[in-house]
Amino acid sequence: MKIFLDTANINEIREASSMGILDGVTTNPSLVAKEGRDFKGLLKEICSVVNGDISAEVVATDLDGMLREGRDLAKLDDKIVVKVPLIKEGLKAVKCLKAEGIRTNVTLCFSPNQALLAAKAGAYIISPFVGRLDDISTDGMDLIEQIITIYRNYDYDTQVLVASIRHPIHVVESAMMGADIGTMPFSVFTQLIKHPLTDIGLERFLADWKKVQQ
Numbered sequence: 001m002k003i004f005l006d007t008a009n010i011n012e013i014r015e016a017s018s019m020g021i022l023d024g025v026t027t028n029p030s031l032v033a034k035e036g037r038d039f040k041g042l043l044k045e046i047c048s049v050v051n052g053d054i055s056a057e058v059v060a061t062d063l064d065g066m067l068r069e070g071r072d073l074a075k076l077d078d079k080i081v082v083k084v085p086l087i088k089e090g091l092k093a094v095k096c097l098k099a100e101g102i103r104t105n106v107t108l109c110f111s112p113n114q115a116l117l118a119a120k121a122g123a124y125i126i127s128p129f130v131g132r133l134d135d136i137s138t139d140g141m142d143l144i145e146q147i148i149t150i151y152r153n154y155d156y157d158t159q160v161l162v163a164s165i166r167h168p169i170h171v172v173e174s175a176m177m178g179a180d181i182g183t184m185p186f187s188v189f190t191q192l193i194k195h196p197l198t199d200i201g202l203e204r205f206l207a208d209w210k211k212v213q214q
């Protein structure tokens, strides 16, 4: 499974990238707003650090606006994947952008039918939001299972990106189900590395080694 960071913070991206296990980045308008930086400048910097797909979202909700913003974003770097919302005009935009060779990530997916439509329209990536479903007492991971089954049944190429990941169990379940990508906040990424027994074991090894040195 590819591991993406769900952030627009360049320091977090640099840190994860230095470990050699970062496959891409997803951003959204809320994450970009938190950084208080020029959007395009920030995207260019992210592209210079990460060797993988970088999702950048349009904010227009009409077809012409989405196409204009999508083309503009795609011009910045070959790594850019244009994120469009899963609405009627968004599906039209996916179809048009695909015809121009521009890859799309269809975001704000909350149902298997929405995911089916995105694949049929030609999405490169579908982003189902598991955490936000969990928040309303609906098991987000059930949606991932349904989408993977549907895509396998019909051999759709669209990659399943598990979005709105909130904790390491989401990551384990995504990988076990065979999701293509998991995107997560830096805090969850860091949690994946940690294990208390690793820390205790290392502490003991170092303490024992000190005795040898005396």
Ligand code: E4P
Pocket: 006, 026, 027, 028, 107, 127, 129, 131, 132, 163, 164, 165, 183
């Ligand atoms: C990523 O593509 C999504 O925008 C993001 O995962 C949403 O996460 P949130 O529900 O924690 O805001």
